[in-house]
Amino acid sequence: MRITSSRLLLFSLTLLLFFEGLDAYSIFNIPIFWLGFAFFIFVFFVFTLRGVRWPRFDSISIRNWILYGVSITILNAIFNDLTLPVYASTNFFQYISLRLFRLVSFLFIIYTLNYIFKKFTYREVIRYFLFAVLAISTLSLISYFSYIYGYSDFPRTRAGSGGWSQPISRACNILRNYGTFREPSFLAIWTAPFIPYFFYLGKDKKIWYLLSLVPILSTVLSRSLTGFFAILLASFLGIVFTFFIHKKFQLSVVFLIITFMLIATLSPIFSYRFPSDGDICESDNLQDELKNSESIIDSTFLRFVELTNQGLDAFTNTDFLIEYINANGISILGEGYGFSNISFSYAADEASKQIDGNRIIYRNPGQVVSFNNLYANILMSTGLFGFLWFVLILLNLFRKLLFNHSEIQPFLLINVMTILIMYSYQAEEISSNLAIAFAFILNLKNYE
Numbered sequence: 001m002r003i004t005s006s007r008l009l010l011f012s013l014t015l016l017l018f019f020e021g022l023d024a025y026s027i028f029n030i031p032i033f034w035l036g037f038a039f040f041i042f043v044f045f046v047f048t049l050r051g052v053r054w055p056r057f058d059s060i061s062i063r064n065w066i067l068y069g070v071s072i073t074i075l076n077a078i079f080n081d082l083t084l085p086v087y088a089s090t091n092f093f094q095y096i097s098l099r100l101f102r103l104v105s106f107l108f109i110i111y112t113l114n115y116i117f118k119k120f121t122y123r124e125v126i127r128y129f130l131f132a133v134l135a136i137s138t139l140s141l142i143s144y145f146s147y148i149y150g151y152s153d154f155p156r157t158r159a160g161s162g163g164w165s166q167p168i169s170r171a172c173n174i175l176r177n178y179g180t181f182r183e184p185s186f187l188a189i190w191t192a193p194f195i196p197y198f199f200y201l202g203k204d205k206k207i208w209y210l211l212s213l214v215p216i217l218s219t220v221l222s223r224s225l226t227g228f229f230a231i232l233l234a235s236f237l238g239i240v241f242t243f244f245i246h247k248k249f250q251l252s253v254v255f256l257i258i259t260f261m262l263i264a265t266l267s268p269i270f271s272y273r274f275p276s277d278g279d280i281c282e283s284d285n286l287q288d289e290l291k292n293s294e295s296i297i298d299s300t301f302l303r304f305v306e307l308t309n310q311g312l313d314a315f316t317n318t319d320f321l322i323e324y325i326n327a328n329g330i331s332i333l334g335e336g337y338g339f340s341n342i343s344f345s346y347a348a349d350e351a352s353k354q355i356d357g358n359r360i361i362y363r364n365p366g367q368v369v370s371f372n373n374l375y376a377n378i379l380m381s382t383g384l385f386g387f388l389w390f391v392l393i394l395l396n397l398f399r400k401l402l403f404n405h406s407e408i409q410p411f412l413l414i415n416v417m418t419i420l421i422m423y424s425y426q427a428e429e430i431s432s433n434l435a436i437a438f439a440f441i442l443n444l445k446n447y448e
Helices: 005-020 032-049 061-079 092-116 122-149 184-202 207-211 213-221 225-246 251-270 286-291 296-310 316-328 339-352 374-402 409-422 432-442
Strands: 354-356 359-361
Touching (some): 005 122, 032 092, 061 092, 061 374, 092 432, 122 213, 122 251, 184 207, 184 213, 184 225, 184 409, 184 432, 213 225, 225 251, 225 409, 251 296, 316 339, 316 374, 339 374, 374 409, 374 432, 409 432
Antiparallel strands (some): 354 359
């Protein structure tokens, strides 16, 4: 097989995705996924120096919005010098640089896919990406079953996002699938958006229907409410939009929903509870009881019902975020990426502290806190101006996608909606998945 520039770029982008899936690993305190980003950007610059002309965006607004975010962040870095929380794993310069690195990478991924689609079809590109998904999903299942069958799990080398260890086995907790990620929800966020593409490829080769069971089971065993409801709600909305706009009924998407629900229903046969630790396992909180139920249906669907019945107060992160915005207001031009997190972290410490006798106990003392919400991060980092700009970009892309008649349209629609739904509660940074989705939409005209 001749290694062309397009194929090498596709290899590097697939490798980036795979390394991104190794979230729980680091080398010399450098997270492995940053090495994947670094290699991808190195390849990008090598081809740029060799004279490769990257195709222009159909929507130049995305590029300018990214550059705006970069500019605001650099200006704040020049004129402000905030002190990071004491247990931050990087210094101030590294922390801000990594935020900029993520923004620039987002742009480069779109440019790269614009170039790749001059040579490859959607199906060829998706096949490469799904090989990375299958690899990460398979590793996650190997890790999960190690607790059930007693062989050694993979030793993780990166501290968990909520502290200094991987909290996989805790007394009273039901086993959740962490895989190669620091948290089970991170696994679901990374995996779930790719599931519709297995059913897109399955329309031509049935083997992809069978292969879809691996990422679906991986996602289901994570017991992530975010992953569960994002993929199911997005699939349902995909069916509705496609039917009313294109007058088509997507049986493949119905098959996706049925397969996902069937795996969720049968998956309790793999449930495993860690040995209990006496009285501390007792709980009067129905939400905790459901969360630790051996039934995945109870721990996801019934827990969701319980959460919604409790109202917004049940979603403590969201509740505090709204209080924080009410107390601090919204900037017109933004604080810059990273700066908003630092300010939010100190406020979170104060809001979450509890007094026990003469002691003050903090929930996550001295750590940089995430907004756990992409839209809140964009709002606080780029201000009302940057947020409204982002909303306009989304509306423009959805207009292109909703009225497109290509075969991939319903599956791409589910992919994008899954990402955007999940990012309302878990992740806070624009991701590789979102960059890939944007590039797919921008190239729909070429696909036709």
